Amino acid sequence: MSKSINDIFRLQGKAVLVTGAGGGLGREFARALSGNGADVICWDIDDKGLDETRKLIQEDGADAAVDIVDVGDEESVKAGILRAHRAVSRIDVLINNAGISTRPVRVHELSFVDWERLIRVNLTGTFLCSKHALPAMIKFKAGSIINISSILGLSGFYPGQSVVGAAYSASKAATDGFTRQLAAEYARENIRCNSIAPGFFSGTDLGRERRAAASPESNEAFRSSVQSRTPFNRFGTPDDLLGLIFYLASDASKYTTGQTFAIDGGWTAT
Numbered sequence: 001m002s003k004s005i006n007d008i009f010r011l012q013g014k015a016v017l018v019t020g021a022g023g024g025l026g027r028e029f030a031r032a033l034s035g036n037g038a039d040v041i042c043w044d045i046d047d048k049g050l051d052e053t054r055k056l057i058q059e060d061g062a063d064a065a066v067d068i069v070d071v072g073d074e075e076s077v078k079a080g081i082l083r084a085h086r087a088v089s090r091i092d093v094l095i096n097n098a099g100i101s102t103r104p105v106r107v108h109e110l111s112f113v114d115w116e117r118l119i120r121v122n123l124t125g126t127f128l129c130s131k132h133a134l135p136a137m138i139k140f141k142a143g144s145i146i147n148i149s150s151i152l153g154l155s156g157f158y159p160g161q162s163v164v165g166a167a168y169s170a171s172k173a174a175t176d177g178f179t180r181q182l183a184a185e186y187a188r189e190n191i192r193c194n195s196i197a198p199g200f201f202s203g204t205d206l207g208r209e210r211r212a213a214a215s216p217e218s219n220e221a222f223r224s225s226v227q228s229r230t231p232f233n234r235f236g237t238p239d240d241l242l243g244l245i246f247y248l249a250s251d252a253s254k255y256t257t258g259q260t261f262a263i264d265g266g267w268t269a270t
Ligand SMILES: NC(=O)c1ccc[n+]([C@@H]2O[C@H](COP(=O)([O-])OP(=O)(O)OC[C@H]3O[C@@H](n4cnc5c(N)ncnc54)[C@H](O)[C@@H]3O)[C@@H](O)[C@H]2O)c1
Pocket: 019, 020, 021, 022, 023, 024, 025, 026, 043, 044, 045, 046, 049, 069, 070, 071, 072, 096, 097, 098, 099, 100, 121, 125, 148, 149, 150, 151, 197, 198, 199, 200, 201, 202, 204, 205, 206, 207
């Protein structure tokens, strides 16, 4: 008999570690995966956010483990991986989702402190979590690493005001390069690595520093410049990403590696 969709996209029994799951997109990934049978471990530096994520998952009738881990701190990541291995025998899927943006300014105004802070979380964090999750994946000869990059790593965008800044774009372009190299290095051990490059999504906290610093008029100008530049003429919502998350987390993607998938309402098509 040919395989069913449930066999191909099965998540039951998969252990999934989601970083930055105390809010935003990561919380929605954790909810969707746990709600479909995966054993989910949520990492964040925001303990209240983690508690809220766990509460929502429990209200959905599932459960998840939560742990305070700073992805940009190697000791914190190492200790978190040890604790994760006590909770689940193996990590099948790692979603490197934790990320920040800093106050958006142009390059000549960008402080070294903000540059370093952003690169430490967005890029170094992706490296550290992958590095410390990989040994067990190598041992079990299986794994899927999903890196959340951005369309801003694929093309520049400056609608007359700074949106995120070059450190963010650089971190996301580098994440895609990291994805391809990791994919090439570990395919023989049956470990795959792909990036999801979202377009502009609403309903998350990313960009709060920009929004707080900007006038209502400039926030509205930003919103309308993004919307009119997007062929679907709207921002994405977290559920727009879930189909690809299910694909990359499950064995449905067992022959897919090294790719960057833009989910952007057509932004990169134009
Ligand atoms: N929202 C968008 O439009 C959009 C677009 C493209 C890419 N992304 C990417 O998606 C990912 C999630 O963003 P979001 O929009 O949900 O933002 P968000 O700010 O709502 O959530 C990010 C989460 O990461 C956590 N975090 C921050 N620093 C951390 C650290 N050092 N260690 C562990 N956790 C940390 C935060 O506490 C927060 O819970 C990010 O990588 C972001 O760059 C978002």
